[in-house]
Amino acid sequence: MTTVTNLGFPRMGARRELKQALEAYWRDETQRAPLLDTAGQLRERHWKMQREAGAHVVPCNDFSLYDHVLDTAWLFDAIPERYRALADADPLAGYFAMARGTQRAGVDLHALEMTKWFDTNYHYIVPELHAGQAFRLRGDKPVQEFLEARAQGHEARPVLLGPVSFLLLSKTSDGSDRLALLDRLLPAYAELLGKLHDAGAEWVQLDEPCLVLDLDHEDAAAYRSAYAALAGTTRPKLLLATYFGALGDNLPLAQELPVDGLHIDLVRAPAQLDAVLGSLPADRVLSLGVVDGRNVWRADLDRAMAITRVAIERLGRQRVWLAPSCSLLHVPLDASLEKALPADVHAWLAFARQKLEELRTVADMCKGVVTAYPALEHAREVIAARRASPKVHRLAVAQRLANLDASAAHRRSTYAFRRGKQQQRFQLPLFPTTTIGSFPQTAEVREARARYKSGQWSAAEYDALIAEQTAACVQFQEAIGIDVLVHGEFERNDMVEYFGEQLDGFVFTRHGWVQSYGSRCVKPPIIYGDVQRPAPMTVRWSAYAQALTGRPVKGMLTGPVTVLQWSFVRDDQPRATTCRQLALALRDEVLDLEAAGIRIIQIDEPALREGLPLRRADWAGYLGWAVESFRLAASGVADDTQIHTHMCYSEFNDIIEAVAAMDADVISIETSRSRMELLGAFERFRYPNEIGPGVYDIHSPRVPDVAEMVALLEKAGEVLSPEQLWVNPDCGLKTRGWEETRKALVSLVEAARVMRERM
Numbered sequence: 001m002t003t004v005t006n007l008g009f010p011r012m013g014a015r016r017e018l019k020q021a022l023e024a025y026w027r028d029e030t031q032r033a034p035l036l037d038t039a040g041q042l043r044e045r046h047w048k049m050q051r052e053a054g055a056h057v058v059p060c061n062d063f064s065l066y067d068h069v070l071d072t073a074w075l076f077d078a079i080p081e082r083y084r085a086l087a088d089a090d091p092l093a094g095y096f097a098m099a100r101g102t103q104r105a106g107v108d109l110h111a112l113e114m115t116k117w118f119d120t121n122y123h124y125i126v127p128e129l130h131a132g133q134a135f136r137l138r139g140d141k142p143v144q145e146f147l148e149a150r151a152q153g154h155e156a157r158p159v160l161l162g163p164v165s166f167l168l169l170s171k172t173s174d175g176s177d178r179l180a181l182l183d184r185l186l187p188a189y190a191e192l193l194g195k196l197h198d199a200g201a202e203w204v205q206l207d208e209p210c211l212v213l214d215l216d217h218e219d220a221a222a223y224r225s226a227y228a229a230l231a232g233t234t235r236p237k238l239l240l241a242t243y244f245g246a247l248g249d250n251l252p253l254a255q256e257l258p259v260d261g262l263h264i265d266l267v268r269a270p271a272q273l274d275a276v277l278g279s280l281p282a283d284r285v286l287s288l289g290v291v292d293g294r295n296v297w298r299a300d301l302d303r304a305m306a307i308t309r310v311a312i313e314r315l316g317r318q319r320v321w322l323a324p325s326c327s328l329l330h331v332p333l334d335a336s337l338e339k340a341l342p343a344d345v346h347a348w349l350a351f352a353r354q355k356l357e358e359l360r361t362v363a364d365m366c367k368g369v370v371t372a373y374p375a376l377e378h379a380r381e382v383i384a385a386r387r388a389s390p391k392v393h394r395l396a397v398a399q400r401l402a403n404l405d406a407s408a409a410h411r412r413s414t415y416a417f418r419r420g421k422q423q424q425r426f427q428l429p430l431f432p433t434t435t436i437g438s439f440p441q442t443a444e445v446r447e448a449r450a451r452y453k454s455g456q457w458s459a460a461e462y463d464a465l466i467a468e469q470t471a472a473c474v475q476f477q478e479a480i481g482i483d484v485l486v487h488g489e490f491e492r493n494d495m496v497e498y499f500g501e502q503l504d505g506f507v508f509t510r511h512g513w514v515q516s517y518g519s520r521c522v523k524p525p526i527i528y529g530d531v532q533r534p535a536p537m538t539v540r541w542s543a544y545a546q547a548l549t550g551r552p553v554k555g556m557l558t559g560p561v562t563v564l565q566w567s568f569v570r571d572d573q574p575r576a577t578t579c580r581q582l583a584l585a586l587r588d589e590v591l592d593l594e595a596a597g598i599r600i601i602q603i604d605e606p607a608l609r610e611g612l613p614l615r616r617a618d619w620a621g622y623l624g625w626a627v628e629s630f631r632l633a634a635s636g637v638a639d640d641t642q643i644h645t646h647m648c649y650s651e652f653n654d655i656i657e658a659v660a661a662m663d664a665d666v667i668s669i670e671t672s673r674s675r676m677e678l679l680g681a682f683e684r685f686r687y688p689n690e691i692g693p694g695v696y697d698i699h700s701p702r703v704p705d706v707a708e709m710v711a712l713l714e715k716a717g718e719v720l721s722p723e724q725l726w727v728n729p730d731c732g733l734k735t736r737g738w739e740e741t742r743k744a745l746v747s748l749v750e751a752a753r754v755m756r757e758r759m
């Protein structure tokens with residue numbers, strides 16, 4: 001029999017029960033039992049769901065109250081000194097203090113750093129280690145969850161983050177070498193493996209996604225010594241799990257490691273199958289990741305069956321397992337909960353539960369179980385319908401892309417020339433002031449939107465409130481003397497959703513939540529078809545605001561790369577194509593704004609950097625189409641229309657060339673926390689265009705004073721010329737309150753005045 005296994009499952013629950021329980025506990029830390037009960041019920045429900053969907057073996061210890069990397073740090077007692085007293089006194093409180101900080105009972109602790117898990121939108125807590133760090137087994141969560149699953153009648157495979165990936169994903173507070181800690185860490189892993197063995201676990205899954213990254217000699221040596229050490233212990237069989245890409249040049253290394261099974265991602269990297277089959281050591285099990293754990297589409301089951309048959313032919317049935325490409329953590333739970341989607345699009349979707357059903361169909365078909373045939377036939381029909389759907393393929397969109405000529409991605413003149421034209425037109429002072437777009441989204445605005453969406457309010461009632469808020473916002477900016485105004489974005493729920501809702505080719509789910517970090521979930525839009533803009537999206541409110549003032553009002557758009565990055569996208573065409581379609585839709589919007597008298601337009605691209613592929617060799621290809629897409633969106637305008645972009649917080653050093661190639665007239669970035677450190681990249685590159693380095697940290701309720709902002713501008717002035725500098729906050733103000741925003745912006749305008757006076 002071909003075994004269906006799973007690598008990991010969503011944690012939140014169909015109604016985001018874990019989120020509710022976590023937040024209730026955080027409000028009142030005596031609510032420990034309800035939180036732990038909810039967690040237990042979710043595990044029970046999800047194991048049952050996975051079994052019923054078709055998994056023979058379910059994962060355990062993939063569940064987490066916050067994050068599996070934090071769990072691993074906790075498990076091996078990698079608890080930084082400052083949290084230790086609390087962790088010892090109240091483990092749950094200590095755990096959450098590491099995750100999110102705490103300010104309670106005289107204890108004031110910052111959270112550990114958080115960063116993105118590979119190229120997903122999931123964020124993990126970065127373990128903080130130091131030279132000489134001691135590790136020991138603290139608690140036995142993996143054993144407990146294994147026993148729990150078994151008591152419920154499941155064959156379960158404990159999931160652990162592998163020791164080398166764990167260290168590579170960590171940082172050291174003293175700058176020492178993380179991998180030097182391996183020898184200290186391994187005994188704790190070995191002890192845990194022994195306990196899992198004694199508890200009766202037949203297999204353990206060791207996740208080593210770092211094996212799909214560019215590795216150096218030291219990393220490879222760490223893999224060799226780690227797995228040699230673990231192989232020699234009393235332990236369950238080890239499944240080495242790799243995902244998110246091809247093993248590539250690390251394939252010989254992976255095959256050399258003394259484990260009992262290997263999982264590979266055949267969705268992201270189907271071409272690696274032959275090489276893996278050709279080099280797989282005898283007796284080793286191969287787990288085929290044939291169903292996409294990163295996207296929401298029904299799989300092509302014939303393709304999955306073909307792969308499976310090839311593997312079975314080479315290895316025999318006993319050595320082939322079926323699985324999703326990676327943990328299902330990155331997709332929503334259950335597509336059958338969606339009741340409001342168009343029927344055709346709904347049929348094309350497979351969320352976590354449906355993906356396991358697909359694997360079972362493949363396994364059954366490969367075994368010749370005739371009862372699986374109707375499911376296969378249905379899947380075939382659905383795939384064929386999607387391929388042929390006129391909602392997916394719009395001839396006009398394809399033709400427009402095909403007929404684009406190269407000049408479409410270029411402004412008419414060089415920046416040096418445009419600059420003169422723009423100066424003439426806008427006559428802005430040195431150190432012009434502006435904001436990044438949104439102003440505080442008060443409870444009043446959010447409630448109004450909820451009333452409007454639920455039908456309680458008419459469009460006219462809702463619009464009246466938005467108009468009132470916008471007018472007040474414009475008036476405020478004018479009164480305090482900001483140079484380039486914004487309309488405030490009160491009409492927007494979210495910077496991607498707002499656009500997706502107005503574009504053809506998008507659908508939105510009701511329950512399609514995916515964990516972003518901790519209790520925070522996002523509901524990404526789904527791009528299912530060719531993207532096209534039926535009507536202007538933002539002109540109305542921008543033009544309304546512009547009509548209220550003689551100062552320029554900046555139009556505000558979300559860029560094509562960011563919309564792409566924060567959505568589930570089509571798997572039937574390259575990402576680059578979808579991105580270019582988005583770019584053309586935005587290009588039309590830019591031109592409509594310009595025609596409506598909006599002559600400064602900002603196209604936000606905060607997600608440009610996070611779209612970088614995992615392997616360096618793929619960067620240039622990505623940056624090529626990403627930058628081209630931005631330019632396609634931006635380049636239709638006249639020389640004296642000023643294009644801004646905003647990129648939040650990014651590491652710019654290794655992408656500065658691409659950022660310069662975007663050729664935005666003005667870029668704003670987040671620099672206040674790092675005290676202008678990020679400007680180094682712009683200085684070294686001699687970045688020629690204008691820059692607004694943020695001088696107000698909008699992630700904190702703190703209000704900086706004039707002197708503080710002047711000091712930051714002075715630092716910026718050390719590396720950039722005064723003619724290049726704009727004065728603005730780090731990012732949008734939507735999460736801030738009005739009180740603090742008022743004070744901070746008054747100071748910001750004053751700081752710019754101080755700087756001007758010195759010139």
Ligand code: GLN
Pocket residue numbers: 436437438489495556604606646647648731732733734
């Ligand atoms: N214009 C957006 C805003 O101000 C930008 C948000 C972002 O950069 N994430 O809200």
Ligand code: ZN
Pocket residue numbers: 436606646647648649730731732
């Ligand atoms: Zn931002």
